[in-house]
């Protein structure tokens with residue numbers, strides 16, 4: 001008989017660092033365009049997997065000398081190669097047990113009917129196939145899914161924090177009609193202490209220090225700093241020249257996004273802080289920040 005324990009052990013063997021299971025009633029109240037139940041109304045569980053962002057992929061950006069590792073091995077490669085490989089294996093595992101599985105990779109740029117920058121339904125994009133259904137594609141919010149699967153909490157930066165890796169992981173999901181027991185919501189020690197280092201160190205000043213967003217998820221109130229997604233998107237690509245040493249134009253053939261900013265506030269500053277506070281289980285022998293952070297004249 002299939003059990004959550006067996007599925008989770010299998011997912012770990014497939015290469016995931018973390019796995020949690022959400023029941024779908026935890027999405028009650030979600031906007032229709034963001035409710036995974038519309039993808040498969042008969043689904044019984046949402047499995048959420050996470051793969052760590054290796055700390056060393058951020059090293060070259062921290063030193064200002066090697067930017068490729070984070071964009072490829074810490075970002076695009078996890079979302080587009082590594083996590084999908086786990087989803088394929090998990091899909092086959094569940095099918096062999098007689099259950100349907102719908103993999104949901106973290107590849108949200110074009111498909112969803114929602115513009116992820118504004119949160120509004122896109123104009124001239126898609127139409128519902130029937131009046132009672134949302135327009136394709138439904139947008140699955142990975143951080144909310146991870147919250148519903150009990151993997152941790154959403155930090156002030158809006159980046160998801162886990163006790164294992166702090167802000168260093170990327171998620172993917174899978175919907176299944178297998179009757180899996182859900183994990184409880186995260187009850188561990190509070191991770192985000194509102195230090196606001198994410199706000200201070202963000203090179204795009206994309207996170208408001210005062211204005212917040214409050215939502216209710218699975219019966220709990222969750223709050224994060226208001227994020228200016230446009231400012232975040234520009235800074236991500238190196239719009240602040242004080243933190244971008246590249247002067248040439250990228251080749252038109254770009255396999256991975258160029259994450260030039262290296263998540264200076266929301267991942268690096270947050271990780272350094274949580275490591276110092278002893279809140280991350282994945283410990284290192286040496287501190288991450290060893291020199292004064294660079295900034296271009």
Ligand code: SF4
Nearest residue numbers: 155192195196198270
């Ligand atoms: S940097 Fe501080 S305030 Fe920001 S998410 Fe991390 S712990 Fe929370």
